[in-house]
Amino acid sequence: MPNTIAVELRDVVKAFGSVVAVDNLSLSIPDGEFFSLLGPSGCGKTTTLRMIAGFEMPTSGEIDIAGEAQGYRPAHRRPVNTVFQHYALFPHMTVYDNVAFGLQMQKVDKSAIARRVAESLDLVQLNGMDKRRPKQLSGGQQQRVALARALINRPKVLLLDEPLGALDLKLRKEMQVELKTLQQEVGITFIYVTHDQEEALTMSDRIAVMDQGRVQQLGVPEDIYERPVSRFVADFIGETNFLHCMVMQTAPRGEVELAGGIRVPVSWIREGISPGSQALLSLRPEKINLFELSDTYPTGPDSAVVHGHVERLVYVGTDTHHTIKLDNGATVIARVQNFHVEEEPWEIGEEVIVQWDAAHARVFRE
Amino acid sequence: MSAARSSSEGRMRARLGPWALVIYGILAFAFLYLPIIIVVIFSFNDSRSTAQWSGFTMRWYQELMGDDQILLSLWNSLFVAVISTLIATVLGTLAALGLERYTFRGKLVVDSAFYLPIIIPDIAMAIMLLIFFNTSGIGFEPWRVSFLGTRLAVPYSVIIGHVAFNIAFVTVVVRARLASMDMTLEEAASDLYANSWQTFRRVTLPILMPGILGGALLAFTLSLDDFVITFFTSGAGFNTLPVRVFGMIKRGVTPEINAISTLMLLASFGLIVFSILSRRRSGSDEEAIQFGL
Numbered sequence: 170m171p172n173t174i175a176v177e178l179r180d181v182v183k184a185f186g187s188v189v190a191v192d193n194l195s196l197s198i199p200d201g202e203f204f205s206l207l208g209p210s211g212c213g214k215t216t217t218l219r220m221i222a223g224f225e226m227p228t229s230g231e232i233d234i235a236g237e238a239q240g241y242r243p244a245h246r247r248p249v250n251t252v253f254q255h256y257a258l259f260p261h262m263t264v265y266d267n268v269a270f271g272l273q274m275q276k277v278d279k280s281a282i283a284r285r286v287a288e289s290l291d292l293v294q295l296n297g298m299d300k301r302r303p304k305q306l307s308g309g310q311q312q313r314v315a316l317a318r319a320l321i322n323r324p325k326v327l328l329l330d331e332p333l334g335a336l337d338l339k340l341r342k343e344m345q346v347e348l349k350t351l352q353q354e355v356g357i358t359f360i361y362v363t364h365d366q367e368e369a370l371t372m373s374d375r376i377a378v379m380d381q382g383r384v385q386q387l388g389v390p391e392d393i394y395e396r397p398v399s400r401f402v403a404d405f406i407g408e409t410n411f412l413h414c415m416v417m418q419t420a421p422r423g424e425v426e427l428a429g430g431i432r433v434p435v436s437w438i439r440e441g442i443s444p445g446s447q448a449l450l451s452l453r454p455e456k457i458n459l460f461e462l463s464d465t466y467p468t469g470p471d472s473a474v475v476h477g478h479v480e481r482l483v484y485v486g487t488d489t490h491h492t493i494k495l496d497n498g499a500t501v502i503a504r505v506q507n508f509h510v511e512e513e514p515w516e517i518g519e520e521v522i523v524q525w526d527a528a529h530a531r532v533f534r535e
Numbered sequence: 536m537s538a539a540r541s542s543s544e545g546r547m548r549a550r551l552g553p554w555a556l557v558i559y560g561i562l563a564f565a566f567l568y569l570p571i572i573i574v575v576i577f578s579f580n581d582s583r584s585t586a587q588w589s590g591f592t593m594r595w596y597q598e599l600m601g602d603d604q605i606l607l608s609l610w611n612s613l614f615v616a617v618i619s620t621l622i623a624t625v626l627g628t629l630a631a632l633g634l635e636r637y638t639f640r641g642k643l644v645v646d647s648a649f650y651l652p653i654i655i656p657d658i659a660m661a662i663m664l665l666i667f668f669n670t671s672g673i674g675f676e677p678w679r680v681s682f683l684g685t686r687l688a689v690p691y692s693v694i695i696g697h698v699a700f701n702i703a704f705v706t707v708v709v710r711a712r713l714a715s716m717d718m719t720l721e722e723a724a725s726d727l728y729a730n731s732w733q734t735f736r737r738v739t740l741p742i743l744m745p746g747i748l749g750g751a752l753l754a755f756t757l758s759l760d761d762f763v764i765t766f767f768t769s770g771a772g773f774n775t776l777p778v779r780v781f782g783m784i785k786r787g788v789t790p791e792i793n794a795i796s797t798l799m800l801l802a803s804f805g806l807i808v809f810s811i812l813s814r815r816r817s818g819s820d821e822e823a824i825q826f827g828l
Binding site: 222224243244245249257258259261319322 | 724728729741
């Protein structure tokens with residue numbers, strides 16, 4: 170049966186004394202999905218993972234794994250395995266014994282263990298390392314041992330708690346690709362906790378952005394980035410410009426007034442914001458187009474146009490960040506890709522036409 | 536000129552510095568080891584005199600081996616040390632686990648109480664134990680046992696007394712190890728289907744083992760070495776080696792005492808070597824490196 174549910178959380182609350190770490194969380198994660206819990210530290214993502222693993226018990230609510238209610242079942246009786254942030258490899262055991270541990274506890278017979286350890290080490294490209302101790306391995310290799318140790322048990326769900334956090338940037342990027350490939354290969358549901366938005370965007374099938382114990386937005390990476398539903402999400406994922414505005418009308422099409430009485434069309438206004446109220450327009454820097462006064466630029470009902478002056482230029486290789494002081498006093502940053510190197514760059518103080526499409530402008534509560 | 540002089544003074548100081556340090560070092564070591572060396576040398580002295588060298592002999596060692604009283608007190612010492620170390624190590628390790636892992640009402644009081652035997656003077660502890668055994672009326676009857684082919688009669692009070700102060704030391708050493716242990720290792724074990732007992736047996740205990748062994752060796756040494764508490768809790772007619780030596784020394788320092796001291800020195804040295812070797816075998820690599828092995 171395709172699309173069965175691997176993990177389901179219903180109204181899960183976790184309170185530590187008076188601090189509510191996870192606040193009425195409901196999630197449904199289908200089989201085989203790469204699902205990420207993304208948020209700043211203290212948002213409740215790790216607590217959520219620990220409740221699924223069985224290291225913490227929910228204060229209220231229910232957790233099902235593979236259709237079975239877990240209740241107060243302890244960690245060692247749950248069909249999930251965890252890759253820990255600092256790997257938590259057993260320092261007194263060899264790589265072989267680390268990887269074999271789960272099967273030994275399940276009383277699998279010795280020859281089967283030997284075969285599956287070899288397979289698992291093969292899967293993470295650590296053949297021939299079985300007699301080493303964790304201390305003798307590099308960070309990346311320890312990471313792979315931790316993966317092999319978890320995957321060898323063929324869990325219904327693999328839980329990963331910031332597993333790449335301790336690696337350097339280059340290795341982290343390599344491991345991102347490798348993890349994703351591995352996940353597709355083994356077809357196991359991955360629940361991945363991270364505070365790194367780029368990591369979540371590149372690997373996940375779906376992402377839950379968490380803040381203050383609640384899911385702020387749940388969706389595919391493109392949704393999360395292109396169509397954030399709150400100021401928090403827009404701000405936490407990627408970079409964004411926020412402009413103060415007053416909502417003029419919400420239907421049939423959205424329109425807001427920026428400072429200085431400039432009216433611009435918008436594609437989406439958060440539910441519950443009524444005309445006449447103050448709000449925040451969010452706009453990604455790469456969605457802004459810059460034109461010289463003599464250029465022709467898109468006009469029409471779906472195009473927003475504001476005049477301004479170039480205040481600062483920061484060259485960052487792939488693109489250049491233009492800080493533009495708008496004529497109404499606000500400041501925006503526009504990222505322009507360095508497509509033609511021979512093109513004449515903007516000059517500081519030069520007058521510029523700032524244009525964007527209504528489709529990219531989204532309006533949230535202040 | 537003054538610049539030249541001050542620079543030559545600087546050179547003087549630079550040359551004097553390391554020499555002063557070397558001399559200081561030699562003096563410090565001499566202070567620590569000269570008495571020991573003298574004891575060792577005079578244990579081979581062919582004379583009753585402990586002040587004048589009159590030639591090499593093994594006579595005193597032969598006399599020791601023939602002295603039933605001394606041998607008996609040696610077996611008593613070893614027996615008390617082995618038994619009290621075993622008991623104190625088990626209890627001390629359990630106490631360390633309890634104090635480090637759980638929070639409970641009155642934990643601070645219990646915690647502080649564990650340090651008491653380390654802090655209070657031996658004599659105070661000895662008197663308290665003596666009063667306890669006297670008033671409770673338990674303890675002074677002997678445990679009759681055959682140990683290494685010798686029949687011993689060891690008062691329970693001595694063993695209980697040694698356990699009482701050894702627990703504290705074992706607890707402190709094991710707790711230090713526990714505190715530095717990564718707690719997620721136990722979570723990892725339970726995540727890999729190990730129940731609490733398996734987690735303890737396969738992960739916690741092996742990782743604590745260097746600490747437990749260290750605590751046990753410390754307890755063993757302290758027990759072997761103890762005079763005051765043994766003296767007060769043993770009742771009449773029971774001697775461990777230190778108590779026996781104290782009895783002998785009242786009649787003056789003899790070459791036999793030098794020989795006993797030398798043998799005890801050798802035993803301590805053996806314990807240290809064993810301790811280092813067992814650390815290395817237990818596979819805690821970082822510690823082996825610390826010891827330069």
